[in-house]
Amino acid sequence: MVKKVKLRIAFLLALILSIILSLFLILQSLEKDVVFFLSPTDIKNLEEIEKKKIRVGGMVKDKSVSINSNKINFIVTDFKNEINVSYSGSVPNLFSENKGVVAEGFLQDRSYFKAVKILAKHDENYMPPEVKEALGDK
């Protein structure tokens, strides 16, 4: 009987310790590795510019896309503020002017964003919820 209790206690201790350890690890990485989503207006209102990776969402401004052999430049707007985005890499099928877009990358200053990834949308009716919301009070 005593052995059984001992085993139980050892097992429970190990269980609790491992739960605490894994929760600690997970929460710590959550703090470091999440990517925040901002609209051009949010960026304008930022207090300081961090080196962290963020996402910017909004509409690709009409007639703002310019292309050369290794770069695509365009302007993302939420109809209140806008931001210049430069990107080199592959674009999703549904990337075009006057369509919603989400770009992931690093903020250089308040009006210049260097994207490392442009997120795909899955169909023509679909708009990223972030964009919908950013455009919501247009």
Place this chain on the structure above:
Amino acid sequence: MIPNFIGYYSLIFGLASSVIIFILSLKSYKIKIIDKKIFSLSFLQFFFVLTSFFSLVICFVISDFSNETVFNNSHSNKPIFYKISGTWGNHEGSLLLWLLVLTLFLFLFLIYSKDEVKRYRILTLVFQQVIIIGFFLFVLITSNPFNYLFPKPVEGLGLNPILQDPALAIHPPILYIGYVGASIIFSSSLAATVENYISKSWAKNIKIWILVSWIFLTVGIMLGSIWAYYELGWGGFWFWDPVENVSLMPWICLTALLHCILVLEKRDFLKTWTIILSIATFTLSMCGTFLVRSGILNSVHTFANDPSRGIFILSFLFFLVIMSLVIFFTFYQEKKEDYQKIYFLSKEVSILINNWFLMYFLSVILIGTLYPIFLEVISNQKISVGPPFYNKLIVPFLIFFMLFMSIGPNFRWIKETNIKNKFQLILFFFLSMFLSLIFLEKIGRTDLFNSLLLVASLHLVFITIKDFFSKKIHNFSKKISHFGFSLLILSILLNGIMSSEITMNLKVGDSFNFGKEKIFFKSLKNNKINNYQSITGHFIVVDDKKNIYEFEPELRIYDQPEVVTSEADIKTDLFGDKFLVINKIKGDEYFNVRYQIKPFMIWIWISTLLLVIGGSISLYKRYYEK
């Protein structure tokens, strides 16, 4: 028109038979004799749902646009294959499919559990009927596939073109079999709890169902992954996207269950844990359905955002979870003789360690998937959790997981007196260290975790290969699956660290250099095919050994609905894939060209297949032994 009518009423009859079966089984439970009518009614119920499902298929095939589902998701000039697969390529149809598999599985369970205790069988039936009735109501109330449109529209809206793909046509049915198989495990483990029948023979019986769901879930996830690889045009196969995660979570749970059921079968303990895992697996499957279908996670799976559907699934999910918890805590009894002496060096403890690791991986993925949703609800902050989070938390533990995996499975039950082949283990370990070192030096990558993971996975590959030659243990299915898993991790790792890619914007006639290769954009072709317009680019890639590869990536511009999809051209061989995809940006001039080299890609699929083959052999043996 007529099929529509038949389909709808079959569904209602199906629900009615469900209710009757439910009442009859409760009666049978009291008198302890199974009413023969239950079998015929179960068959009838399956037959009704089948009829309903086929009616919907017929509606799609004849393009009956007076049916709202067909109108929303089909088009008369779509190829017949995609008309049929369109049946489950939408919310309503896929739920009908879910219901079909539910009733089919229940029927199969009734047939294949003849030798089991009667009251346990009846109770499983009762719990399964609760789930079935829930889904009947869900389909009929919130997502009726047979809504009638008047006046009849002339043409449908079409199926999202990226879903018009062979791999994706069979991905939902297969994944569903996996998900729904978990419902049988759920019901029967609840029944076993009530009847106090959690025993070796129950484990033997339920293991078949665990294997079936595990096999189908694995294949389903693999198909989705293959599709993402060649159709989405990003060249990756796993993005840690929430929609992918919700299918991986039940898989991990099921894998844990698959191992711990062995302990129950052989040693008659870990009972509580088995029941908890069974409940968790099904809860996670339902959770997946909820997250994917409710529109909370936006993806290609989200067909329509209707909050009432989300609320229905969520309440149903809560109902099932609370019901199972209440049953578990009221009926679960620990037997006094449950306690057995446990030695640290034994198979049961190593399986426990395996479960421990799996639960850790599961909680990482669970938190990573749910945290953004909760944060948005609570603070309206929008965040996303990406690959770095998962890599950082999973890779270090995966290293230990694989090291344990190279020793644990060869332990004996009860007590291992001495670890066999200590010398071989150490030898292989140093061999893999040596090989990894040379290899990493050669490709110039020396980060700590990747190197350690490479050592661990190589070690496991060697050990699992060695196991094929050892005569002592005859468990062939385990050997194949474990070898498959080690190969999977190894190929994912090598693929990850050796992949390279470049993206350029090119006009016809341009060329560019990429490492030792030179890529020429030769010409363009326009074609009108079926329901889309095709633009095919012609590319030539010349490598340093003057080998010439021709690529013909394609852009498809569908008109119904108006969508552009990219069809990548992939050259596959045993050592790696070359992957080229084009995309039009603005006007006609520039094409966004992406060229990738993905080493050992095919081994990822092969090793997943090995996992499945291992599972199938085990299933075959189980069945044969019976």
